[in-house]
Amino acid sequence: MIATTATTTTATPSTTGTPAPGGDTPAAQDLHRYAIDPAAHGREFCLARVADMLRIRRMEERCAQLYGEGKIRGFLHLYIGEEAVAAGVMPNLGPEDNVLATYREHGHALLRGVPMKAIMAEMYGKREGCSRGRGGSMHLFDREARFCGGNGIVGGGLPLAVGLALADVTLPQRQGAVTACFFGEGAVAEGAFHESMNLAALWRLPVLFVCENNLYAMGTALSRSEAQIDLTKKLAGYDMAGAQVNGMNVLAVHDAARQAIERVRATRAPFFLELHTYRFRAHSMFDAELYRDKAEVERWKTHGPIHGFTARLKAAGLMDEADFQRLDAQALAEVDAAVAFAEAGTWEPEAELTREVTAAR
Ligand SMILES: Cc1ncc(C[n+]2csc(CCOP(=O)(O)OP(=O)(O)O)c2C)c(N)n1
Ligand SMILES: [Mg+2]
Numbered sequence: 260m261i262a263t264t265a266t267t268t269t270a271t272p273s274t275t276g277t278p279a280p281g282g283d284t285p286a287a288q289d290l291h292r293y294a295i296d297p298a299a300h301g302r303e304f305c306l307a308r309v310a311d312m313l314r315i316r317r318m319e320e321r322c323a324q325l326y327g328e329g330k331i332r333g334f335l336h337l338y339i340g341e342e343a344v345a346a347g348v349m350p351n352l353g354p355e356d357n358v359l360a361t362y363r364e365h366g367h368a369l370l371r372g373v374p375m376k377a378i379m380a381e382m383y384g385k386r387e388g389c390s391r392g393r394g395g396s397m398h399l400f401d402r403e404a405r406f407c408g409g410n411g412i413v414g415g416g417l418p419l420a421v422g423l424a425l426a427d428v429t430l431p432q433r434q435g436a437v438t439a440c441f442f443g444e445g446a447v448a449e450g451a452f453h454e455s456m457n458l459a460a461l462w463r464l465p466v467l468f469v470c471e472n473n474l475y476a477m478g479t480a481l482s483r484s485e486a487q488i489d490l491t492k493k494l495a496g497y498d499m500a501g502a503q504v505n506g507m508n509v510l511a512v513h514d515a516a517r518q519a520i521e522r523v524r525a526t527r528a529p530f531f532l533e534l535h536t537y538r539f540r541a542h543s544m545f546d547a548e549l550y551r552d553k554a555e556v557e558r559w560k561t562h563g564p565i566h567g568f569t570a571r572l573k574a575a576g577l578m579d580e581a582d583f584q585r586l587d588a589q590a591l592a593e594v595d596a597a598v599a600f601a602e603a604g605t606w607e608p609e610a611e612l613t614r615e616v617t618a619a620r
Contacts, residue, residue: 295510302577305568306586308509309578311349312342312565313590315366318375321594322365322382322396326544331382334411335396336363340539343564344471345370347512348439348532351520357405357423357438359416362397363471363538364409367441372404379597385604392607413476414449416440417468421455424464428527437523439467445476447493448484459529460497466529467519471506473538478550490533499531506534507564539563
């Protein structure tokens with residue numbers, strides 16, 4: 260394992276059928292500690308990470324509002340609370356690398372370089388959207404950015420990532436490219452996860468598996484569905500290296516991802532990062548959240564990725580309130596422009612609805 264803020268989870272799996280401890284274990288709380296000195300990364304780098312997280316946060320807050328107004332419809336899964344994961348991993352990837360994510364992928368798409376306007380128009384279902392209005396929230400896609408999709412199927416991105424990496428190792432012009440695949444811990448229960456891990460290891464494919472362990476798959480706590488909740492223990496079965504990292508700490512994520520990606524590029528072997536994180540909002544817009552205590556959510560919020568990092572930066576003299584307000588205003592202005600773009604967008608004419616659709620009778 261590479262050196263990170265690694266830890267071992269201590270919650271015991273439930274065997275009684277009663278609700279098991281969810282996101283509030285001592286080990287999970289221990290993950291909030293900031294072991295990395297931000298000064299080592301420099302002020303500009305740290306402010307850029309705050310800006311990245313704020314762009315995601317403000318965009319998604321507006322999405323939730325627009326959903327309430329009926330402007331955005333269908334499914335909507337917010338990443339709020341988990342921003343440090345995408346913000347920590349993404350700066351380590353180059354334009355030649357591939358990125359895949361889940362239906363909770365707005366932040367990944369944004370930080371990968373998909374314009375916020377194209378994301379917002381896609382949310383609206385407009386033709387100007389990054390998937391031409393045909394994908395919606397769960398299916399953002401941008402070939403140019405090599406953002407190879409959100410995916411509505413739990414675990415659905417993993418076989419695609421393995422396929423992309425297999426293509427890369429066979430094409431002379433794609434040597435050195437890495438495929439980063441983000442997925443929730445719920446995917447670990449899927450056969451596709453195990454098949455993908457096995458093939459990536461067996462064929463030595465350059466895949467970075469990024470498991471966003473937010474402790475719940477919809478309403479199911481990990482400890483209610485998995486006999487082994489230390490997910491890195493599963494790696495022994497694939498002879499794959501991996502590490503556990505505090506996913507609420509953008510610098511910890513960044514440093515672990517940098518080492519992991521360098522290693523994948525150099526060895527061409529896959530690597531598994533388990534990032535401990537927490538979603539502050541409901542699973543989707545239809546979720547009464549009966550499976551977790553409000554107090555648990557509030558406790559995690561006190562260590563939120565933006566709040567925690569900015570507090571640390573201010574304490575270190577690397578940022579002041581004016582810096583924060585400036586970055587926040589920039590993010591809000593970008594959101595306003597994206598919403599105006601989506602509002603002004605066009606609907607696909609009815610006559611074109613069957614274009615690019617293959618129908619089988
Ligand atoms: C194959 C499959 N089974 C079930 C579902 C329904 N479903 C949607 S989200 C979800 C939970 C997944 O949780 P996790 O992988 O932990 O990701 P998170 O939502 O926490 O980010 C489930 C079971 C699905 N979309 N695909
Ligand atoms: Mg989850």
